[in-house]
Amino acid sequence: MKTNYNRVWAEIDLDAVRSNMEQMKQNMAEGAEMAGVVKADGYGHGAVPIAKTIAPYVCMYAVATVEEGMILRRHGIEKPILILGVVHENQYAKVVSYDLDIAMFELRRAKLLSQEARRQGKTAGIHFAVDTGMSRIGFSVTEEAAKEAKKIAELDSIRVDGMFTHFARADEENKDAAKKQYEKFLQFCDMVRAQGILIPLLHCSNSAAILELQHIHMNMARAGISIYGMYPSDEMKHEPVHLTPVMELHSEISYVKMIGPGDSVSYGGTFTATEPMRVATIPVGYADGYPRGASGKADVLIRGKRARILGRVCMDQFMVDVTQIPEAEEGDEVILVGKDKTSGECISMEELAERSGGFHYELCCDVGKRVPRVYVQGGKIVGTKDYFDDRYSDFLTLE
Numbered sequence: 001m002k003t004n005y006n007r008v009w010a011e012i013d014l015d016a017v018r019s020n021m022e023q024m025k026q027n028m029a030e031g032a033e034m035a036g037v038v039k040a041d042g043y044g045h046g047a048v049p050i051a052k053t054i055a056p057y058v059c060m061y062a063v064a065t066v067e068e069g070m071i072l073r074r075h076g077i078e079k080p081i082l083i084l085g086v087v088h089e090n091q092y093a094k095v096v097s098y099d100l101d102i103a104m105f106e107l108r109r110a111k112l113l114s115q116e117a118r119r120q121g122k123t124a125g126i127h128f129a130v131d132t133g134m135s136r137i138g139f140s141v142t143e144e145a146a147k148e149a150k151k152i153a154e155l156d157s158i159r160v161d162g163m164f165t166h167f168a169r170a171d172e173e174n175k176d177a178a179k180k181q182y183e184k185f186l187q188f189c190d191m192v193r194a195q196g197i198l199i200p201l202l203h204c205s206n207s208a209a210i211l212e213l214q215h216i217h218m219n220m221a222r223a224g225i226s227i228y229g230m231y232p233s234d235e236m237k238h239e240p241v242h243l244t245p246v247m248e249l250h251s252e253i254s255y256v257k258m259i260g261p262g263d264s265v266s267y268g269g270t271f272t273a274t275e276p277m278r279v280a281t282i283p284v285g286y287a288d289g290y291p292r293g294a295s296g297k298a299d300v301l302i303r304g305k306r307a308r309i310l311g312r313v314c315m316d317q318f319m320v321d322v323t324q325i326p327e328a329e330e331g332d333e334v335i336l337v338g339k340d341k342t343s344g345e346c347i348s349m350e351e352l353a354e355r356s357g358g359f360h361y362e363l364c365c366d367v368g369k370r371v372p373r374v375y376v377q378g379g380k381i382v383g384t385k386d387y388f389d390d391r392y393s394d395f396l397t398l399e
């Protein structure tokens with residue numbers, strides 16, 4: 001698709017987002033709702049456009065930081081927003097002001113949040129976090145913890161909106177570990193209920209559980225990586241939920257040259273030609289989030305054909321072998337991740353992760369600020385986002 005960008009751009013298919021949400025909706029347990037996880041700028045896809053696209057399918061959103069929640073609010077997102085991690089008390093004023101729910105499992109912090117909410121004349125929403133086996137954050141599953149939860153729930157200016165845990169191994173073929181975590185969560189639910197606390201939303205299912213553990217969706221599940229068309233792991237079945245990748249990465253050839261036997265390519269001379277070769281330069285590098293680990297291992301698509309990376313990926317450029325693509329020329333589009341619509345050849349985020357020794361979640365999150373996002377719907381560009389006008393302020397004058 002022709003854009004105003006040349007060096008590199010990420011194409012975000014909003015129709016694919018909707019398709020993924022529809023697929024998951026059809027697989028949800030009866031009566032269960034979905035929360036849309038849009039942390040890390042929507043896993044690199046753009047939190048605001050993703051949040052607005054999935055709005056008809058979700059009852060709330062989840063993010064990782066206060067700032068991520070504030071960005072959503074500033075763009076008119078009104079549904080509940082949950083911050084999944086620990087929030088420092090020096091940000092409680094913003095939490096209350098922007099009406100953000102936070103994970104809570106410590107009475108000390110809850111008292112401080114209550115005080116801030118009272119100061120602002122508001123009520124602060126929380127979700128109890130429970131550690132059932134991730135060993136990250138949350139209440140331990142004990143009677144003492146349930147009693148502490150009761151003390152938190154009884155604080156004035158505090159509203160308990162939900163309770164959750166997180167699965168560590170739901171993306172594995174063997175679901176025993178996830179089922180054990182679920183059972184521990186149910187135990188804590190019973191303990192809390194015995195303390196007289198009513199919890200509106202109970203959620204433990206992540207993307208993997210949405211896809212393959214329908215019976216434990218409770219009354220809400222958190223859709224994350226599956227929104228973006230990627231399966232949590234290669235152990236996951238692709239049926240009955242068919243996900244469509246949302247992000248493609250594009251560039252174009254900036255230069256084509258011939259090299260001869262004995263000529264090396266890129267830093268360190270890790271590749272040396274043994275015969276005449278035609279080499280194309282691609283103006284993208286690890287500063288854009290393209291993995292350096294792909295050096296000499298990964299392919300790109302040019303004119304529907306695969307071209308192997310030669311030598312090391314540089315900060316801003318890398319080179320590929322186009323000897324077998326004689327028609328390739330400067331200005332040709334290059335697909336770094338995505339599908340060529342003519343040949344059907346495809347390079348997935350999962351393939352690039354495997355070739356580079358990385359992780360597919362990581363790769364999409366790492367797509368950098370130098371890469372514009374281009375949003376497509378119905379085959380047309382409906383919006384763009386770039387960071388080319390970054391400005392600094394409030395710096396001391398340096399002599």
